[in-house]
Amino acid sequence: MPVAVTTRWLAIARRHPSAWLLAAQLLAVVLYPALDDTAGGRAALGMFGMAVLGLALWVVQRSPLGSWLALLLAIPAVVFSLAGALLERSALVTTAQLLESLLYFYTA
Template identity: 55%
Template sequence: MDKTLLRSIAHLRRHPAGLLLAAQLCAVVLYPVLDDSGAGRLVFGTFSIAVLALVLWVVNRSPTINWIAWLLAVPAVLLSLLADIVDAPQLLVVAHMLEAALYFYAAIGLIIYMFGDQRVTLDELLAVGATFTLLAWAWAFAFSVCQAWYPGSFTGPAGLDTPRTWMELLFMSFSVLSGVGLSDITPMTAPARALVMLEMFAGVMYIAIVVSRLVGLSAARVRGG
């Protein structure tokens, strides 16, 4: 095998968080393009499974318990596939619950990894972005479950009668987690508003504790030469 290819593979193996971050950002770009057709949704579903595999890889590299992640991921994938095959939305709701739990668990694992020492490596800096996207996805899955249990939980340009699409929920999640606002999606029910408030709190704490700590350590390393 070519030495350059071997070095590239070795580099990727050293930075799984960066690969996960790139995959999730690609998903943000691909979803609007692929969601207009059945074939496109199938391709995106396959890509989502690949992202889940990357999440498991990241969990395996973190100090968390691996079997918990597998216990969440395997039934989530199976239920998602089965929901598409037999057209059973209720199965997709359960799959989204499991995926939300998996993404939260993976985010916690990355945070523990970033707090593991006093050195800031490239992989830890990439983990900052990957953790943010993991949290955004986790809350979006939670919003999806919420609107399935409580119809009319979120309103938007299409009104209350139409459930929000996955892209709308993900867009709102990114907006809330980053602190820029609610965008054009508004929580209407008490459970929805509770979830949004929890995400607001998580976003503020993530920036205040995790990001500020890594920035401080990086600055100290620069001052120390």
């Protein structure tokens, strides 16, 4: 890709970070039915969810308080998600999803 095109897309992303977050969430909704049937698909969705969490953190990075609150929700969400996947405990996964939903609500 030429540098000018890349610079243009980065400028658009900086001006409208919530649009990118919405697009990522819509992509997750579209991918979910196709990938949820297998363990590998669920792992891929989990990794995609972590990337979306990173995007959500980028969106709320407008103030120091916003960043701290987002991190207080995101870090435990990642820890519970990984622990739930490794230990195969649905309660941990549910807790991670609750924290993720709070983070998305805060971002909105």
